[in-house]
Amino acid sequence: MRWGEPSSASGNRAKAVAVAAVATVAAGVGVIGSALVGDGDNAAAPAPTSPGPTTSASTGPHVGTAERPVIPGWKVVVNPASGSAFDVPPEWDVKPPGMTYGFTDDRVDAENPANWGRFIVLATGFASLREDWCLPDIDANGRVVGTELAGAGTASAKRAEDTGDAALKGAVAWVYGAYTQPDRKSIVRDRTAKPYTTTSGVKGSIAWARSRNAPRKNACSSDGKAVTFGFRNSAGDLVAWCLYGATGVRDELPDSTIMKTLGTVRLHGKPEKR
Template identity: 30%
Template sequence: MLTVVLAAAVVAAAAATTALVLRGGDGASDGGGEEHPVGARPAPDDPRRSMVEKPDPVVAPDWRVQTNADKHSAFDVPPEWKTNSEDTYVGYNDDREGAEPGTLLVAMSGPSEYLYGWCAEADNPSARSMAGTKAGQGASGTEEAARNEAMNWVLAAYDQEQLGTFEITEPEPFTSEHGITGHTVTATVTDLAENRHEPCEAPEGGKAVTFSFIDAQGDLATWVLLTDTGFPEEPSQETIDAMMNSLRPYAVD
């Protein structure tokens, strides 16, 4: 996996064979499973943050709700997904030769994870899919942010050396069913290097779906869904659309 920095076109691309997982609070919520033990360390809660009632799911009664008060948003995930505390962060470090150890390339907070722990042989617990929200970083608007983040995440998680075949869609306007407006982009990678050292079956490819928007405080934010592709339980486009459409305002003062 890799970190690329492409000029004006925008990718500060993300990285990594090594996933960063920082868990704060009580870890999993909604009965989504146990807190990840690897890389865990508490993140301080904001004492100024008032308690906000967690919303009910809007997609279906058995779906779960992942909240992110810092990004003033919430979204639903299917019942088999694991939700986490808002101060849980996941991301990727730069694992390319010569990279500064511990260089963080991409990260998002309040993630939900699918098929967490699927590979028992992995050094660190991993998931086949995850979704969460992050702040915008230097983009001029939602179109640029959506494109940047899509490329950054797919490069970071799957192909830091850029040996595969990449495709990316043009930014498309999108408004969730709850009035959040911005742009969405999908980036994919296939033809991954056959010499990848995977403890379990290597994915056929990877996909990142992004939805960049202006949150309730006027800040640029991006919802990111990252998933392996080509495995039997891969989230369908219908499921991804339902998750993205459920994005709604939350913890708005």
């Protein structure tokens, strides 16, 4: 599936899909978990004006001229809504800051426009690694559904109790949505979040979740992992940054790279009110 196209609700492991651009909603895939909510909250996304393609996914870093990467040569990902930013390695694809990405429940009929906004966890300020890393067979609707190797983004976590709660529930939600649904038994998670401070001095909590022997649905199915960093932005609002990726595959993103990426999370200006 290309960015912005409705996906089949056939239960295939699918890539994270853009939910809202300036005028378009993309249906696709979603996650569970009520503690984390995208910047559009857990309500339906804006109604689409058409089911056609959204903004091109081939755009480069979408940052202000004053924002520079913490790590030389890396790209900056900015989330104006949450007032945060982070860096990703140069091979990652940075999405437009106003786009929202997430996973829908496989049990929801994504072909029905009424379900297009029913995302449970969403993230803006998003970047993906090798979004066509795996291309399974064409689905029942004649579309090729691609799978990214990894993805990262930031979301509001205002329903969480604190930074630790945001980290714990967020990590589980992304692993469930991206790799295991509808199975929950294969998820192994941290029971307590750990204190963490980024290189810029942002304090918060981190937690990991991983899947083991999750049910395989197609050639692109794999186990996965996710780390979530819960923190507060300059307005004092709870925010959750998450990075998820496939595990047990030849090109698995190393934990060391994930932690290096996490270390770049920082505050970015005054959060925008939406």
